[in-house]
Amino acid sequence: MVRTTPAAAAVVAVLAATALGLAPHQAQAAPAAAAWATADASAELRFHDIPGSGGITLKGNVFTPAGAQPGRKYPLIVLPTSWGMPQIEYIAQARKLADDGYVVVSYTSRGFWLSGGEIEVAGPPDTADVSAVIDWALANTPADAARIGLGGVSYGAGISLLASAHDPRVKAVVALSGWADLIESIYSGRTQHLQAAAMLGGAGYLTGRPGPELQQILGDFLGSRLDREAQMIEWGKKRSAVEQIDRINANGAAIMLGNAWGDTIFPPNQYAAFYEKLTGPKRLEFRPGDHATAEGTGLLGLPNDTWTNAHRWFDRYVKGERNGVDTEAPVQIKSRSNNGYEGYADWKSVGSGGAEKLALSDSEHLFTNIDSGADGGVIFLSSILDQFVKAPPTASIPLLPRAFAAVWQSPRYDADRRIRGTVKLHTTVTPTASDGTFVAYLYDVGPLGIGKLVSNAPYTFHGKPRGQAFGVDLELFSTAYDVPEGHRLALVIDTVDPLYVEHNPTGAQLTFSSPRTDPSYVSVPLREQ
Numbered sequence: 001m002v003r004t005t006p007a008a009a010a011v012v013a014v015l016a017a018t019a020l021g022l023a024p025h026q027a028q029a030a031p032a033a034a035a036w037a038t039a040d041a042s043a044e045l046r047f048h049d050i051p052g053s054g055g056i057t058l059k060g061n062v063f064t065p066a067g068a069q070p071g072r073k074y075p076l077i078v079l080p081t082s083w084g085m086p087q088i089e090y091i092a093q094a095r096k097l098a099d100d101g102y103v104v105v106s107y108t109s110r111g112f113w114l115s116g117g118e119i120e121v122a123g124p125p126d127t128a129d130v131s132a133v134i135d136w137a138l139a140n141t142p143a144d145a146a147r148i149g150l151g152g153v154s155y156g157a158g159i160s161l162l163a164s165a166h167d168p169r170v171k172a173v174v175a176l177s178g179w180a181d182l183i184e185s186i187y188s189g190r191t192q193h194l195q196a197a198a199m200l201g202g203a204g205y206l207t208g209r210p211g212p213e214l215q216q217i218l219g220d221f222l223g224s225r226l227d228r229e230a231q232m233i234e235w236g237k238k239r240s241a242v243e244q245i246d247r248i249n250a251n252g253a254a255i256m257l258g259n260a261w262g263d264t265i266f267p268p269n270q271y272a273a274f275y276e277k278l279t280g281p282k283r284l285e286f287r288p289g290d291h292a293t294a295e296g297t298g299l300l301g302l303p304n305d306t307w308t309n310a311h312r313w314f315d316r317y318v319k320g321e322r323n324g325v326d327t328e329a330p331v332q333i334k335s336r337s338n339n340g341y342e343g344y345a346d347w348k349s350v351g352s353g354g355a356e357k358l359a360l361s362d363s364e365h366l367f368t369n370i371d372s373g374a375d376g377g378v379i380f381l382s383s384i385l386d387q388f389v390k391a392p393p394t395a396s397i398p399l400l401p402r403a404f405a406a407v408w409q410s411p412r413y414d415a416d417r418r419i420r421g422t423v424k425l426h427t428t429v430t431p432t433a434s435d436g437t438f439v440a441y442l443y444d445v446g447p448l449g450i451g452k453l454v455s456n457a458p459y460t461f462h463g464k465p466r467g468q469a470f471g472v473d474l475e476l477f478s479t480a481y482d483v484p485e486g487h488r489l490a491l492v493i494d495t496v497d498p499l500y501v502e503h504n505p506t507g508a509q510l511t512f513s514s515p516r517t518d519p520s521y522v523s524v525p526l527r528e529q
Helices: 007-019 087-099 124-140 155-166 182-186 194-207 212-222 226-237 241-251 268-277 305-319 347-351 381-389
Strands: 034-036 044-051 057-064 074-080 103-107 143-153 172-176 254-260 282-287 331-334 341-344 355-359 364-367 394-396 406-409 417-421 424-431 436-445 450-461 470-475 479-483 488-494 509-513 521-525
Touching: 044 087, 044 124, 057 087, 057 124, 074 087, 074 124, 074 155, 074 305, 087 103, 087 305, 103 124, 124 143, 124 155, 143 155, 143 305, 155 172, 155 241, 172 305, 182 194, 182 226, 182 268, 194 212, 212 226, 241 268, 254 268, 254 305, 268 282, 268 347, 282 305, 331 347, 341 347, 347 417, 364 406, 364 488, 417 521, 424 436, 424 450, 450 470, 450 479, 450 488
Parallel strands: 074 103, 074 143, 143 172, 172 254, 254 282, 282 331
Antiparallel strands: 034 044, 044 057, 057 103, 331 341, 355 521, 364 509, 394 450, 406 488, 417 479, 424 470, 424 509, 424 521, 436 450, 436 488
């Protein structure tokens, strides 16, 4: 047992192994129950082999409060790791929680790195692992069975939400950059989110062991196996907390959800819809950024609003402290255009200023298969640039080739427009082929015609009669964005975007029209002035 080596040394060692690209079987396991403590009497870190469900071993670590008194019980926080991340992911935040009096158990999710089993994508074995870790913590640490919380980022968030449906001992959950609806996350608009799925699949193979079921699903999904669509959707539903909302509500855990407006893995709409279905204590936070970037600096131990509120949430609903977090407006958002927070009573109130309808009166005819230059950007990179330097993807709207891009523009605004919530498109499409894809983009267009991307969303159809018009209702990804005075909005539709899989046959064409009996429009929700 080593007591003089700083905990930071453990972090550096594992980070170095990760940076060097060591495969899971190459990394050296920390000895079970090895202890690391700093010279200053702060919380102690120990590494453990923890029994998971089905007989596997999970690699984990435990922080206990400094000077923990024999016989005294402390509130417990369990943190499953993100997709592809090792057990040291949460060390900075776990230590802070332990310094505040918590026992904190973090573990590498099954199938990744040195933990046993195969990647189950938050399947039943993963939720059973959470309960097994709780059981182990209650038997081997001074954890209090009456005060238990779960938390995590991304994959850890999804697992935590699902586990709260199955283990009534859980009093609170903090789910950051996660999913509640896996289908709406990577298959929204019946369109495969290509870059997101490819990134997740690649990271899974690089850092873990995908099981046969996941390999089959990935192959079918990326291979556009429409004949397997029903099976893929059923697989996704089993891994979606929204499908278990009744059990989650019955168990009554206090749920805090946090996400970024530009999350290209798990877009914000599905979190907002899930939040509205929760009946217990709840909180929803949206900030600028991409997947896990809003809370990313906190994982490095730097000051971070998301993690500050996560700790307050645990303090209120696990410890039972009256710290006021439950008296604040439960929906907290930060606009992509400024640094201030806005509080709302519920998600529906975010766009309480009413919706501005922009008529799409002109008929537009598109040739498919060609990228017009209007795109949603690149996974991670584009929304990170938007988060830190307010530089979202752009397009020169006047120069978009009209054979491949349909464009409608509003008049110039004589006052700011503060977009809040979910932009909705209603239109009529007539295809020359029975299958097809299009992507809708909303741009903030400045005086020089340069459009900054406000939001986007894909839409795919299959089995439609050729030459027969049909109506489309499409929700763009939720956002908070301020359009300056003197600018205008532009709706652009094209058929190719590197973020998504395209289903347009070669030579297919699409016509967008606005019938007199069913006019086309885009509805833009605005903040109350």
